[in-house]
Amino acid sequence: MEKSVHTQDTGLHADVVAFCPWARALDLLVCATYELRDGVRVGKLLLYSVRRSKAAALPSLRSEAEFACAGIFDAAWRPPSAGDEEGCLLALACADGTVQVVRASREGADSPARLDAVASCELPAAADDARSFCLAADWAWVRDTAA
DSSP: OOOOSOOOOOSSEEEEEEEOOSGGGTTEEEEEEEEEETTEEEEEEEEEEEEOOSSOSSOEEEEEEEEEEEOEEEEEEOOOOTTOSSOSEEEEEETTSEEEEEEEEOSSTTSOOEEEEEEEEEOOOOTTSOOOOOOOOOOOOOOOTTO
């Protein structure tokens, strides 16, 4: 039987939870949320860090940052690559027809993490003026074969 290690009230419905794959930020995870308000899907991206303590048997979550946006259908961390300084980028497929890119960063190991907008792209309308949506986010990347 499965056992919950931790529960967290996000305030909204959680759609996606994903740990950061970057070695310098393996303790970070995001939770993409949404709710319907008057037929419009609104949401936010929540950034947490997992904290371990010698006194506690189980790790705890610490709220680090929030990023307000339209409801989020999907979120995907950019895969790490050698020599990449951009790091910790996250693509968001949003309910308003945009794809947002945010960066998770922190000044030092003990300082709070933050989320900053990096880029936004609105999908073009279909020929019949119907709204376009991106339902999934992912990154295309090429392995460095020279290394």
